[in-house]
Amino acid sequence: ASLDSQINDPFLLSRPDVHDISATIGKDLVGTDHPVLNSAARYFFTSEDGKGKGKQVRPVMVMLVSRAIMPYENKRGVSSHRLAHILKSQRRLAEITEMIHTASLFHDDVIDDADTRRGQPAAHRAFGNKMAILAGDYLLARASICLARLRNVDVVECMSTVIEHLVRGEVLQIKDSRKGVADIEGYLRKNFYKTASLMANSCKSAALLGENISPEVVDAAYTYGKHVGVAFQLIDDALDFEGSAASLGKPALADLNAGLSTAPVLFAAESHGQLIPAMARKFKERGDIDLALRCIDETDGVNRTKKLAAIHAEKAMDAVMALEPSPYRDSLVHLACRVVDRSR
Ligand code: FPP
Numbered sequence: 557a558s559l560d561s562q563i564n565d566p567f568l569l570s571r572p573d574v575h576d577i578s579a580t581i582g583k584d585l586v587g588t589d590h591p592v593l594n595s596a597a598r599y600f601f602t603s604e605d606g607k608g609k610g611k612q613v614r615p616v617m618v619m620l621v622s623r624a625i626m627p628y629e630n631k632r633g634v635s636s637h638r639l640a641h642i643l644k645s646q647r648r649l650a651e652i653t654e655m656i657h658t659a660s661l662f663h664d665d666v667i668d669d670a671d672t673r674r675g676q677p678a679a680h681r682a683f684g685n686k687m688a689i690l691a692g693d694y695l696l697a698r699a700s701i702c703l704a705r706l707r708n709v710d711v712v713e714c715m716s717t718v719i720e721h722l723v724r725g726e727v728l729q730i731k732d733s734r735k736g737v738a739d740i741e742g743y744l745r746k747n748f749y750k751t752a753s754l755m756a757n758s759c760k761s762a763a764l765l766g767e768n769i770s771p772e773v774v775d776a777a778y779t780y781g782k783h784v785g786v787a788f789q790l791i792d793d794a795l796d797f798e799g800s801a802a803s804l805g806k807p808a809l810a811d812l813n814a815g816l817s818t819a820p821v822l823f824a825a826e827s828h829g830q831l832i833p834a835m836a837r838k839f840k841e842r843g844d845i846d847l848a849l850r851c852i853d854e855t856d857g858v859n860r861t862k863k864l865a866a867i868h869a870e871k872a873m874d875a876v877m878a879l880e881p882s883p884y885r886d887s888l889v890h891l892a893c894r895v896v897d898r899s900r
């Protein structure tokens with residue numbers, strides 16, 4: 557493919573860096589001699605046909621950021637030998653990021669009692685709750701070892717903060733679903749913790765692993781990841797109302813059925829106060845879900861959610877456009893577009 561069409565497709569441009577990340581995790585990073593733990597931990601990392609791999613958005617972001625900051629390293633005359641070493645550590649960071657993400661999905665599907673993930677049975681449906689939780693813990697442990705081996709304490713701090721944030725986001729979600737008031741700000745804060753922090757801090761870490769990268773560039777990487785993450789979660793929450801189980805690879809209307817008020821509901825509740833009691837009782841009474849769907853329809857709640865996502869995607873693009881020009885920078889811009897346009 558021409559360079560132009562590769563820029564338009566961030567997944568294509570990052571393919572040489574990303575294509576065997578799952579295989580490396582499955583083969584080299586999470587193997588253990590205990591057969592059950594071994595197959596549970598490698599559940600999403602070993603299929604031949606690539607099923608179960610997911611979109612790998614996070615590794616793609618990490619590798620594109622890593623390449624996009626290379627003009628700065630080149631300007632400072634970093635040797636090609638040194639550059640290859642740096643790229644190897646950034647690639648390991650991409651693997652760590654995917655391991656942390658997958659660990660959180662193992663736990664999330666237990667908490668959410670989800671049947672399917674990435675078009676196959678959720679890990680706890682395949683191995684039982686106890687093994688799924690332990691396999692998630694094991695992935696986190698392996699990710700921590702890999703992180704320590706990067707020998708960069710700032711990166712360790714960044715990525716450990718992510719784990720704290722994932723837990724905090726999940727707790728906030730359980731807590732505010734009990735409260736059920738229309739509070740977009742609280743909702744966005746929760747989205748930062750559960751989704752955006754991982755993207756922000758892994759992009760930041762990719763920059764930190766570079767040689768002599770200025771604080772401005774490190775900040776740009778963080779800001780890019782943060783806004784892509786917020787946009788990503790907003791679209792996820794919009795798709796929950798639009799997609800089908802087949803298109804999503806996981807159940808649709810899952811949030812409402814779980815009693816969660818995401819952005820479309822929160823927007824609708826601003827002008828439809830009758831939604832608030834239904835939200836507070838987690839849509840448990842007959843007719844609550846239909847009422848919510850009707851109000852969201854009347855107030856264009858799903859499209860308003862997508863518009864807010866587009867605003868965050870633009871902030872992400874602004875951040876990354878401050879970097880030196882490169883195909884990788886432009887591809888990051890396209891990735892922010894794709895996050896908003898996606899259907900799964
Ligand atoms: C998916 O959200 C879940 C997350 C983004 C984070 C889950 C975090 C935890 C369970 C805390 C434990 C963390 C670790 C690191 C083990 P969702 O349920 O809204 O999305 P879904 O529709 O994809 O399930």
Ligand code: MG
Pocket residue numbers: 664665668670
């Ligand atoms: Mg879930």
Ligand code: MG
Pocket residue numbers: 664667668
């Ligand atoms: Mg969840």
